Amino acid sequence: MAQVYDHGGGVRSIQVPIPDNPLGHTLVYVVDTDRGPVLVDTGWDDPASWGTLAEGLTACGTAVGEVHGVVITHHHPDHHGLSGRVREASGAWIAMHAADTAIVRRTRDTRPGRWFAYMTAKLIAAGAPEEHVAPLRDAAPRTTLPGFSPALPDREIVPGELLGLPGRWLRAIWTPGHTPGHVCLHLEEEHPAQLPGHGRLFSGDHLLPEITPHIGLYEDPDDTTVTDPLGDYLDSLERVGRLTPAEVLPAHQHVFADAPARVRELLAHHEERLTGLRSLLVEPLTPWQVAERMEWNRPWAQIPYGSRNIAVSEAEAHLRRLVKLGRAEAVAGSDPVTYVAV
């Protein structure tokens, strides 16, 4: 049975399972409008997840075929995976921020072989050892990846603008960091139980009650711009904190209140992480060596292969931030690149 929860005021959520993932599920929100339900995110593209979403919509008194539109917080497959199927079944539009739509377009156009070559080169540049890089190099020619043909959205979410949902006031708040085109959606209507604050915020992966979202580099084989995703994320956190929503409706875990308090916790967490990282840089270290020495949810030796790639990306995002702040610098002429505190 689909787990459906009524949040009041014409908003419900459906727990759509993510197979083999410790997060468990994506919360897909169903927002009633005068033209039929609008979904915030859709869930992982898997037959069981699809079944749960369809069942959940029935439990909400509607059906997949009735969906009027789909608003996507960001392009990740646990959020955007089922969007194409929903559109096929209903004729709904799909809306996404342009920066994430660009990633969707690139993902559709890029051969997996090119991705592997790009990732291999990046890992070598970050100082990954040969035994880590070798399997990636060997896998490249014959591997196809899941989620390699995500649905191309047909509408653009424009930061600061209302989404034009019939009878509802839903405004897009651009919150880059977790992805370059991540958005939160502010339902600018009085809270149904009159909780103090300003409306409700669908926060995607940007603001979660008990975990910190992954902040890594924005991976783009065609773009060599030196971005600062952690800086983007910290700015975006302050932006949503200032909205002071009465309640936050995240895409994982559970609903919570007091967004500004959660924002303060996350800002403090990253500041602590940056300070800790800088103290490691008494000697020049590659991003890989930094990742090995940073604190994770388990010892480095127990971190599985794929998660190490994510960890290195996260280490690099923190290094970029330190460099931007003038607290560390790349050692001139080092290859692979090393960083040291200044």
Ligand SMILES: [Zn+2]
């Ligand atoms: Zn995500």
Ligand SMILES: [Zn+2]
């Ligand atoms: Zn997610």
